[in-house]
Amino acid sequence: MTQSPAVRVTGRSGPVRVGEPAARTLVTEFARRNDPKAGLLVGATPTSAVLAAAIEALLPGDTLTVVPTPATAPADLREHVTAQGRWVADRVRVVDSLAEADPAEVVIAAEPLTGTVEEARATIDGLTKYLADGAVLSLAAPVAPGRTGGAAAELERQGALHGVGTDLVLRNSPPVRVYRLRFTPAGAALAARLAPAHRPSSVPLTRNMHIDSNGVAAAGITLGLAALARVVRPKSKLWLLPALAAAPVAAFFRDPQRDVPEDPSAVVASADGQVLSVQRLHDERFGDGEWLRVAVFLSVLDVHVNRSPVAGKVVDYFVADGGFVNAMKPAAEHNVAAYTVLETEHGTVVVAQRTGLIARRIVQRAPVGALLARGERFGLIRFGSRTDVYLPADAADPLVGPGDKVVGGATVIARWR
Template sequence: MTQFPVGGASGVSRRPIQIGDRAARVLATELARHGGPKTGLLVGAAAGSATLAAAIDALLPEDRLTVVAPGSTGAAAGAVGGASASGRFGAAAALREHVERQGRWVTDRTRVVESLAEAEPADVVILAEPLSGSADDARAVLADLTKLVNAGGVLTVVVPATRLPNGAADEVERQAALYGVGSDLVLRNVPPVRVHRLRHTPAHHAAASNLLPALRPSSVPLTRGMHIDSNGVAAAGIALGLAALAKAARPKSKLWLVPALAAAPVAAFFRDPQRDVPEDAGAVVAASDGKVLGVERLHDERFGDMEFLRIAVFLSVLDVHVNRAPVAGKVVDYFVEDGGYAAAMKPEAEHNVAAYTLLETAHGPVAVVQRTGLIARRIVQRAPVGSLLAKGERFGLIRFGSRTDVYLPADKATPTVAPGDRVVGGATVIATWL
């Protein structure tokens, strides 16, 4: 595992960060979800590291990966643990030997270089070493690496997930607010880290059709096909904590059983099953589980004069509440409108609090609307403006009973469902492109 000092010039913390298997898979997410052909640049991964293994696992036959030895990036060397020239040469030699041991398939697609100056621009650039030091150090590192990202490409960096003062982490957070297209907290790491994906130049929406759904590291796997979203883990933990407090406060009372017994069903509400997304490029999939409330053509002043086909789906408290992208596209706008909390199956729900995610697609604008219901009071949306979503990719959820609406260009789509039909998010085809 790669280890570098955290805290840099600030001297706040000297605890080494170890990039474990789970964090490594998150770092390599953009490589793994890209259907290729693609180019990758991995900076600072040592021989035998989990990050190098994850990057190699993500390679497809037409892909190419360049690996830069640790501590060899000039300005970056001061921020992530620089090494002498002899040390860099030795690290590069060890990397080449390690790659050669992986077999010809890997060696034909992987190139090892000693310095960043020898690397060529790539579609996905990954800084495998945890970024530390001062804000100026981090700014210099990011500037150097950004020059090596192809137009529309992604730069992935990792920082410690700590509340303590950390110049590098603060600078990355600042840039993530401007250019971020995704951030993931990896708690199952020593210590926990946060992985940020930055896109400094806009990507074309067509690139989304070549992507697979991104990994969600914060969800907890129960089985191969079933996870629990991080919201469910937190909610179940709160319920168990209340049970423990009640038991401690009143040992002879059975009151603690109420929150204790509620923990399992609360966690189950946030279940996140794996879904097989239809490969048909002309298929539009359901954005959520539930029952179709309405299929209609309409105009919506929020989107101008264009006519849309709207398919509304009601989610009961027993349905899976994770929301998925109905089509592949680029998030170009996101806004929330205030309103009431009428029961989601009633017409009055039209004026409930709602979050609008607008996608740019090959077929025109597509909108996904997350509407609150009588019980739901919290909408979660995890796709920043500028991010690319694969068809069927998770992008958010609504807590408890609610409704999702999918808006499609009316002259380019025809519905395949009717009111009363049951649909499965990410799997059921609700419409097809003409």
């Protein structure tokens, strides 16, 4: 009988616990699909936060097959599922072993991998047999030293080969890194049926306002400098400078929730800011034909989290060298820039994240092969910068002009014909 291949580690500090934030991250690929889909959850217990998150993500037409841990009686798990009500019980099937499961669009290991490299590889090989074409395998491993015997290294290797997303979840005991692996390609059309993915890199402050993890780190550094200055020079007020800077630094990395238009013909702004230009041009780097480029300038007061303007599949990513001219000037077109190339149902779309006079750091979190929903966060640029969206000129009509203010993920900047 084939049991759950995922294992749990126990030591002086107890088992690896998967809390609600990590559970939500593990089931992201299942939760974001709006079309009827089949999920497979391996290694669950009645009290598993991952099971609770998967049940919460169920939509009409979905099915979820659950495999208990070796230490869990299937009858206990079935009783727990039945207690959730008829709606859940009709969609969730508990099987005695993995061998009874069918292939699924999303396969989730409920317990972190903590064994050796060989054990982790065997676990992954065992679970890939239950992946449908284009399906995603979601797994986690602890990142705390001494909590894994090599599984984390194997997941890192698998992520480099097959990864379509990874997230570090610090709000867990111990922290874990979640990997999403895809071993067979998925079509770009699937992206149109996805909702924006849950991102633990954004730390919630309120229901509608988050702070990107970069902001948490930057604020932590400034507060650390303030504490150090207070210790080194206790009679000086110098410590107030970094202490007072912590709040505005964190605010720069604010990440508000946005209502993404549901219109499938809409192309949304990739960033907050002011439209600098809307022009037609040729750029052989992205292929033949004419492009419609909408350039948006981001001041230091704008939200700097970047969002995908369309639903599509990341098929290429490259960085072009250049200078650091003021992003409002035309010469900024030749600044250092990161280009994310998306395959869509309407043709190729490119998002350029350009540095500016102050901005020197581009963050891009969508690897090649990842599927992005329209309005989904995929990166950010630190401090003043510019974001350009390239659309096939013969397939889209612009709806904004120079001087217009746009809101990333919400303002419709163009419409597919």
